[in-house]
Amino acid sequence: MLREDGPYRSIPLARHPPHIQRFGVEAPSWPLDVSAVQCAPMNQLRTKTVLGEEKEMKRVLSTAATVVTIVAAVAWATRVTERSQKEIVGLTADEVRWFTPPYYNDGRQRAQLFGDSSQGGTWIDRVKIPGGARVLAHTHPQDELVTVIEGTWYLGVGAKFDSTKLKGFPAGSFIAIPAGIPHFVAVKEGTVVVQLTGIGKFQTNYLEK
Numbered sequence: 512m513l514r515e516d517g518p519y520r521s522i523p524l525a526r527h528p529p530h531i532q533r534f535g536v537e538a539p540s541w542p543l544d545v546s547a548v549q550c551a552p553m554n555q556l557r558t559k560t561v562l563g564e565e566k567e568m569k570r571v572l573s574t575a576a577t578v579v580t581i582v583a584a585v586a587w588a589t590r591v592t593e594r595s596q597k598e599i600v601g602l603t604a605d606e607v608r609w610f611t612p613p614y615y616n617d618g619r620q621r622a623q624l625f626g627d628s629s630q631g632g633t634w635i636d637r638v639k640i641p642g643g644a645r646v647l648a649h650t651h652p653q654d655e656l657v658t659v660i661e662g663t664w665y666l667g668v669g670a671k672f673d674s675t676k677l678k679g680f681p682a683g684s685f686i687a688i689p690a691g692i693p694h695f696v697a698v699k700e701g702t703v704v705v706q707l708t709g710i711g712k713f714q715t716n717y718l719e720k
Contacts, residue, residue: 609639614715617644624706628713636713640664640703646696647672648718653711657686662703667695670718693718 602624609620612629618641626634637660640646648670657664659682666686667676670693677697680686688694707713 655688656708658706660704
C-alpha cells in the first residue's frame, strides 16, 4: 500500500475491474463458491453408488440364504439316510412274508428280504419250491447266487431238462450260476427253500416249455 505522505498518493481501488463495470456485469465475490457445482454431481454419484452397493448386498445375501437352505436340506437327508442305514432290521422265519409272483405257476413262492428284485439294484430273495416240482431249462441275464436253506435242491446244466444230469445240493450248500448259463432245477421230496442273491432286475429266459 502506498502512503499518502510520500511522493505518491494512494489511489482508491475500484470495487470491480473496469471492464466488468463497463458492461454492467457484476463479478462474483472471490474466492468463488464452487461447492454447489462440485457437490451436487458428487452427491448424486454417491447416492447411485450406495444404492448399487445395497442392491448387490441384497443379491449376495439372497444367494447365500438359498445356498444355506440347500446345504441344510442335503445335510438333513444325509443324516436320515445314515440313521436308517445304521438301524438293525431282523426277521425271524415266521416274519418272512411269502407271495406268488405272476411268473410262478407251479406252486413256487417268493419272499423279498432285501431290496426289490422286480426293480433292480442289489437284492436278496428266498424261493420256496414244493416237492415234485421241476423248473425247465432257462438262463438269467445276471449272475445267480444260491444258498440252500432247507431241503435238497437239485440242479442240472444244459438247454433241455434231463433228470440224469441233476446233482443234489443239501441244506447249507452254496451255488454260483454265471449269467447266461442254461440250467434246470428239480425237487424230489419235501419242500425246498433257497436264498437267491442278485444285482439288477430279476429275469428268467426259458429255453423250453
